[in-house]
Every structure is written in C-alpha cells, then in structure tokens.
Amino acid sequence: MPGAVPATRRKPLLPGGLLPFLLLLALAIALPLTGNEYWALIATRAAIYWVLVAGLNLIVGFAGQLAIGYVALLTLGAYTTSVLAAGNVLPEMPPFLALACAAAVGAVAGLVVGLPALRLRTFYFAMTTLGFATIVTQVALAWQEVTGGGIGISGPYFPAPFDNAWGFYYLCLGFAVIATLLAGNVGRSRFGRALIAIRDAEVAAEAAGISKPALLACVFLFAGAMAAVAGGLFAGLQTYITPEAFTFELSLLFFIAVLIGGRGSVLGPLLGTVLLTLLPEIAAPLAAWSTLLYAVMLLAIVLAVPGGIAALIDMGRRRRLPADRAILPRPAALGALLGQRPAAPPLRLRGIALHFGGLRAIDGLDLVLRPGEVHGLIGPNGSGKTTTLNVISGYYQPQQGSLALGEAPLAMGRPESRAGQGIARTFQTPRIIGEATVLQNVMIGGTVAGHATFAEAMLWLPRQAADEARLEADARLALQAVGLEALAGFRADRLQHSELRFVEIARALMLRPAYLLLDEPAAGLSAEEIRRLGQLIREISAHGTGVLLVEHHADLIFDICGHVTVLNLGRVLAEGRPAEVRAHKEVISAYLGA
Numbered sequence: 001m002p003g004a005v006p007a008t009r010r011k012p013l014l015p016g017g018l019l020p021f022l023l024l025l026a027l028a029i030a031l032p033l034t035g036n037e038y039w040a041l042i043a044t045r046a047a048i049y050w051v052l053v054a055g056l057n058l059i060v061g062f063a064g065q066l067a068i069g070y071v072a073l074l075t076l077g078a079y080t081t082s083v084l085a086a087g088n089v090l091p092e093m094p095p096f097l098a099l100a101c102a103a104a105v106g107a108v109a110g111l112v113v114g115l116p117a118l119r120l121r122t123f124y125f126a127m128t129t130l131g132f133a134t135i136v137t138q139v140a141l142a143w144q145e146v147t148g149g150g151i152g153i154s155g156p157y158f159p160a161p162f163d164n165a166w167g168f169y170y171l172c173l174g175f176a177v178i179a180t181l182l183a184g185n186v187g188r189s190r191f192g193r194a195l196i197a198i199r200d201a202e203v204a205a206e207a208a209g210i211s212k213p214a215l216l217a218c219v220f221l222f223a224g225a226m227a228a229v230a231g232g233l234f235a236g237l238q239t240y241i242t243p244e245a246f247t248f249e250l251s252l253l254f255f256i257a258v259l260i261g262g263r264g265s266v267l268g269p270l271l272g273t274v275l276l277t278l279l280p281e282i283a284a285p286l287a288a289w290s291t292l293l294y295a296v297m298l299l300a301i302v303l304a305v306p307g308g309i310a311a312l313i314d315m316g317r318r319r320r321l322p323a324d325r326a327i328l329p330r331p332a333a334l335g336a337l338l339g340q341r342p343a344a345p346p347l348r349l350r351g352i353a354l355h356f357g358g359l360r361a362i363d364g365l366d367l368v369l370r371p372g373e374v375h376g377l378i379g380p381n382g383s384g385k386t387t388t389l390n391v392i393s394g395y396y397q398p399q400q401g402s403l404a405l406g407e408a409p410l411a412m413g414r415p416e417s418r419a420g421q422g423i424a425r426t427f428q429t430p431r432i433i434g435e436a437t438v439l440q441n442v443m444i445g446g447t448v449a450g451h452a453t454f455a456e457a458m459l460w461l462p463r464q465a466a467d468e469a470r471l472e473a474d475a476r477l478a479l480q481a482v483g484l485e486a487l488a489g490f491r492a493d494r495l496q497h498s499e500l501r502f503v504e505i506a507r508a509l510m511l512r513p514a515y516l517l518l519d520e521p522a523a524g525l526s527a528e529e530i531r532r533l534g535q536l537i538r539e540i541s542a543h544g545t546g547v548l549l550v551e552h553h554a555d556l557i558f559d560i561c562g563h564v565t566v567l568n569l570g571r572v573l574a575e576g577r578p579a580e581v582r583a584h585k586e587v588i589s590a591y592l593g594a
C-alpha cells in the first residue's frame, strides 16, 4: 500500500516558500502610505508587467522556449479591451467584460503563436514570436476604422473605485496576486515539473509519459490569456494607446525579467520584473539607455550568476550534503511502493529489423520478456543492445517486425505511450534535471499517475492536492527503496554519478512498472554498489516486474539473471539459462573471452 511514509514536510505554497511573497505583498499594500502618485504609476506598471511575465515565465523559464515577442499579446489584449469597451465593432461593453473577452482572445492567440514551438527549436521559434509581434502592430496601424491606426484609441475606463491612481493600482495589484497564485500553483504541480523535464531532459520526460504538445498547449493558452489581461490593464493605465506604445524594448523587458529572475522559479522573475521596471525610473538619465541596460544586466547575470536572482536567494543550494552517503537500498520500502503486482502478459519482440542507412543495427531479433524475471541482454559494443531497448521503449521505429504486450501490439516510435502501458526505463547516461531536487526528479516519473487537470492544478483544487500528496509519498518510498532518501531535498546536480543511476531507477519505479528496462545501470559503480544494485534488481523482479538488463558487467548478469540473450551484429548469438550461455563456445570467443 503506497502512502505509508515518514513525516512529510508541509509543502511551500509557492516554489521558494510563501514568506518572501507575503513580504512583497505587505510592501505593495502599504505603498499608498508614501502618498506619492508617481510611485503609484511605477508600481501599477510593475504589477501589470508581472501579470504578463507570470504566464510567460512558464513558457520561457519552466519550459525553456524562447518566446521573445510576447509584447504581441500585450498589444492584442490592449487593443481588444479598448476596442470592445469603446464599442467600435460590437455594442459598447463594460470594461471588465471587455477584459474577459480579451483574455479569451489572448488565450487563442497564445496557442496560435505557441504552436510552432512544437516543431521549431530555439531561434526559429523566437523568430516566429517576433514575426507575430510585427503582424499585430501592422494590423493595429492598418485597421484604422477600428483601432484608430497611427492616431490611436482611448483605453478602457475602469469605474470607481478604480478611477484614480491608487484605486487602479490596487486593481492591478489584485490581478498580480491572482497571476502569482495561478502561475505558482502550476509551477509546483506535476505540470510545472513536467515543463522543466521537457526543458532539461526531454527524452526522460517522454519515457515518463509526458505529452509535450498537450502540456505546452495548456501553458500557451494560460500565458496568452494572462498577457492579454495585462494588455487591457496597460491600456487602462495609458488612457490612450497607439502602436508605438508597444515597443520591442517592452518585449525584451519581459523576456529578460524571466532570465535574470532564474529559470524554473516564480519569485525570481517576479523580483526581476520589479527590478527592471524600477531601474530606469530610479536612475532617470538611464531611461533612454534602457535597452542597453537590459543587455548589460543579462550579460552580467549569465556570466556571474547563471541561476539568476532565484539562485542568489536560494540558501538551500548551499546546504551541506550528508557526510555518510552510502547508497543502502531498502527492500521493505519497495514492497510498500510496488505491492505484489498482478502478473503482466509477456512482452514479445518478433523479427525486429532496424537499420540506420546501410548499417543493420538489429537484424531479425526475437525476444520474450516475462513478468518477474530478470532478462540479461549482453554482447560486444555496437551489437544492438541499446537499439533493442530503444525499440521496446518506443524511441526507434523498426523497419520490420512486431512488438506486443500479450496480444496487444505496442505502437512503434511513440515513447510517450509506454509509461501508460507500465514500461519504464533508465538511460545509459542518466537523464536528470540538475536544477530540480532529487525528490522532484523522482516525482516526475509518476506524472501520468496524476488525476487533476491543468485547470485543477492552477486553482489547487482537492484532486490536485491529493495528487501531489500521493506523488510525494510514493517518491519518498521510491527513494527509500533505492537508498537515497537522505538526499531527497538536494539539487540533483550535486549528486555523484553513481547516485544519479539510482535516482533514475527510483524515477522509473514511480510507474510501478510491469517491465523495467535498465541500460547499463552498473556503469561507473563501485564493486559494492554493483552488489547492492544486483540485490535491488532481484527484489524488484520478486515483486512481479519483468526486468531487461543491458549490461557489460558479466558477473552481475550471470549472478542475477534468470535468462540471458547474447547479441552479436544485431543477431541472437545465444540464449538460455546463465550457465548454458556462459559455457557457449561462440559466446566465449565473441564476447566473454577465455
């Protein structure tokens, strides 16, 4: 029964803890005490920018997509709200209704602008967002009868009590608080972790069953809506808007606020936004140099503190690792996590052939994996072991042959479908998210087990809270099982290579896999660690999981496997019980040596 875990810490409401947010909010609420309306203007602007950046942060900071033309959505939101409130195309609307419509338009536009990210990488995607910014400005200029063209249009007029500087400030602050809560909730949910996984370890994300298109679509809708709301508020603040109000510098400000704030953080980009809004105001002569200023700040951050403001204020990063760090797997926790799973049907590969150009990596391979059995796959370098594992886990699409779980054929070339079928894997080189904690890395393995929708996560509804508690409890059990629970709270990039291998196994166990595919798990481990690994694999199979073990450590293979297949040049050279294989003449001459 999963769930029996040692006392779990209370989770912070927002990544980074709630206290800094409350302090900032207290300061923001008290700002009118200054009595200075100039400050009201600056702070209102910062709040509005943050409404946009909070959403953009999920795209840029969490998912790592270079959306640099986000001013387009601010422009779209500003014009949609203003045009609807003015009644230029439809009957005049109350400003809040116009703002809600702008949010809907922004969500759709956010999705349209974002979709190329599914195909285009890095700069190409950045260019499409910039292109969209140009299109929106050109439409605003050309569609004179609705937008006023170059002359512009009045912004929406928000009624009392929002019709004065401080009233409007509080309105924008309210939206900023909502933006923080929604974005923060997404960030600390399995969706936020999945975004970071897509950014830093895309293949591991696929193996965990994370669907990049569906996830990014949700985030683009959300960020688009937030940006458009920011646009409507921006138009209200300006009272009158022309296309010139929406400069490229603004787009840069949004983008750089996320970067100097720190990837994968909410507090950092919030502080980044406030800083970038304030800076040209505090040092007034610098205002004309703002673009240069942003560029210099960006360079300084990238060179001096690559983790941004978030890394500077994250004291936990510097916490000392425990001195005694032996990896001591605990089988009892494994029982609590896996239970005794009902036996899965056999996993069969029939006549698999896969070639890369003229090279036959696998050449007519038949293989059967059975529940509860450790199946060793060995052979010389380049014999096709990893390729076989990649075919089973859906990364490669063979030219011939079939793959089935019992009678059900498994789709080829669809790695993200395997997690749902209970097939988990590890990688020859561990695919870990270095900036996330060990616990978060393991929780990513259970992403598909969550029930709450993106919207439920955004609002932190009961199903989301239950998902999170269950995932965390399971991840702690998985870490206990592999013997790493003492490192749960540390950033994964502080761990040693051998520890990362066990983190990968813990992440795979989150799926309670019917089949577990291990790609050279003993590489780089000490003799004692290999012995413990062997015991752990045995225990895992004893709970009903079928294990495919690709390994070069012959002793480990012959020690723990029930069945061994030897590959050579993509074909089966020998197979059978370990003792038979070990005595096989051709295996000795081709692989084991005398």
Ligand SMILES: Nc1ncnc2c1ncn2[C@@H]1O[C@H](COP(=O)(O)OP(=O)(O)OP(=O)(O)O)[C@@H](O)[C@H]1O
Pocket: 356, 359, 360, 361, 379, 380, 381, 382, 383, 384, 385, 386, 387, 388
């Ligand atoms: N993506 C690819 N493109 C082209 N050739 C590939 C690709 N992946 C593997 N190969 C080739 O296919 C053959 C089988 O490779 P594979 O990685 O499966 O071998 P392996 O048995 O796992 O070797 P090792 O023990 O060194 O990991 C090798 O000759 C390799 O160079």
